[in-house]
Amino acid sequence: MDEEALNLSMRKFLKMVGVSSQREIEHAVAAALEKGRIAGGETLPATMTLAVPGLQLQVSFDGELKLAAE
Template identity: 65%
Template sequence: MDEETFNLSIRKFLKVVGVSSQREIEQAIAQALADGTIAGTGRFPVTMTLELPAAKLKAKFDGEIQLE
């Protein structure tokens, strides 16, 4: 295994996930605000699941999105 290639591919994947996830969250919150589903204040629980079936990895990460 080439450690440098491995680490670079992980970073590339995480960058895509980070940017794409932020965009999805922003769009979902904007739509929920427009629909009146949520108010412009509050805290919302959020969960991210990372799966790598070949390595039998399934990791869950919990957090919170705050609007104020």
């Protein structure tokens, strides 16, 4: 196994996930605000699931998205 290749590919994958996820969340928040489904001051629970079937890995990370400063 080439650890450097693995490390570089993981970083590339995680960067893509981070940028794409942020964009999707921003669009979803804007749409929900426009349609009146949220007011804009909420804290929303969020879950991210990572799956790598070839490694039989599936793990979820829980957190929250705060739409306003406390």
